Amino acid sequence: MKINTFKRHFREGTKNLVRNSWMTVAAVGAVTTTLVLVAAFLMLMLNLNQIADNIESDADIRVFIDLSAEEDDIDELGQNIGELNRVEEFYFSSKDEELEALVEDLGEDGEAWELFEQDNPLNDVYVVETYEAEDLAGVASTIEGFSNVDDVDYGSETVDRLLQFNQYARYIGITFIAALLLTAIFLISNTIKMTITARRDEIGIMRLVGAKNSFIRWPFFVEGMLTGVIGSVIPIALVLGGYHFLYINLNDRLNFQFIELLPWNPFAWQLSLMLLAIGAFIGIWGSVMSVRKFLKV
Amino acid sequence: MIEMNNVYKVYDNGVTALNGVKTTIDNGEFVYVVGPSGAGKSSFIKMMYREEVPSKGHVKINHVDIGDMKDKQVPYLRRSIGVIFQDFKLLPKLTVYENVAFALEVIEENPRKIRRRVMDVLDKVGLKHKARFIPAQLSGGEQQRVAIARAIVNNPKVVIADEPTGNLDPDTSWEIMRIFEEVNATGTTVIMATHSKDIVNKIRRRVIAMENGQIVRDEHRGEYGYED
Ligand SMILES: Nc1ncnc2c1ncn2[C@@H]1O[C@H](COP(=O)(O)OP(=O)(O)O)[C@@H](O)[C@H]1O
């Protein structure tokens, strides 16, 4: 295709948006609505993902060693832990280090604990990390069976629930987004089809005066792409503005250790780019789908 | 060269529009196709640029059987033939200028040449001043002239016109005929279905007369030959 022809298709696609103005409004509206919903879901999902990642990387198993265990016993336990398949790494933390960490964690409240420095009531600990958060439970119960283990803790309740919740959230979110996109494509191609009964005749005429199918299709491609791009303007503005607002207002309030929202920059920009791409994609898809039928025969 | 051999056309509704047509039209000829309404003139013409395909028999354009032609080749056939449709078939949302330019855009002519050719040809059919109008803003005669302009703008080898003077007043009709003669004088084949006794009898050319889907008369420098 010559560059001039490409320009012509681009010009023609743009003009078609104006020539079929009410249809353009309807199609752009469909894209906008879809993308706003998609954006909301993506924001939620990607943040949940992030939270889950934080939990997963934070989560570890604390193996409390029997107070009566001798140094040899402790070494042997360490060896046993090290031989487990799913263990990524582990380290030993003596009861003194544990106390120090505890005092530090608690800040001013921790000063009371300093009294125990002479007579430390805490256990020595092995801190064990697994490759996957899903392995925590299994590894923990194996270690529980080893000798010289007083207790094993990996925040089982919370981690399990969060992981499961997140898994569900992911499935539901992906299903929802896929459904939304299909609906949008359907809406757009139907909107275009409404005018296409008129356009069917036009396409017939174009063919009669010697236009190839690709020549006829190109302006539709451009038209669909522009519909998608225009339709993504409002959603992008909402993401950039809305997420900024959310981030500022929520992040301080949700001041838990592992619940932290993705930072506005670059997240809002990445999401915007994604919306632009999705918008263009559904616009093109819907538009090209709508002419396909009339280009046969 | 256009050759038809034993061509039949039966439409889906069972109407037989062509009933064994055999003829040859050489390059550079000027041919009138006359006959009463429903005689099959339009069907005859539609075979030549493959708007319709024969139910039986063969249509050859420059020795290529259009029945064997691949879908991909059809656009090229149509670009080599300028057609003025009975119902004009203008693109309703495009301006006069854009409608005519379309025939050059499909062959990827360069934009400067498109502009010049389109304005020249619009001048020729007397519609330069209405270049920016859309078809709905034009009279039937003006739309017909736009259709003519689009058909001849890329200097096709063959110009086919289905009752091109049907909607025109006598003066404009003669003007249009002058254009066809000019086009024909440069070696282009002109095939024209018509109901205009005046024109056929005054500008004497080959006349193919049709009735009930058959060619009933074929005369060089013929007469219109029947009363409407
Ligand atoms: N697309 C079509 N479908 C069905 N019948 C048609 C079609 N086109 C033409 N006919 C019929 O074929 C016959 C010949 O029509 P046509 O070729 O248009 O004749 P003319 O142009 O001489 O008036 C008529 O009876 C007409 O009704």
Ligand SMILES: [Mg+2]
């Ligand atoms: Mg007719």
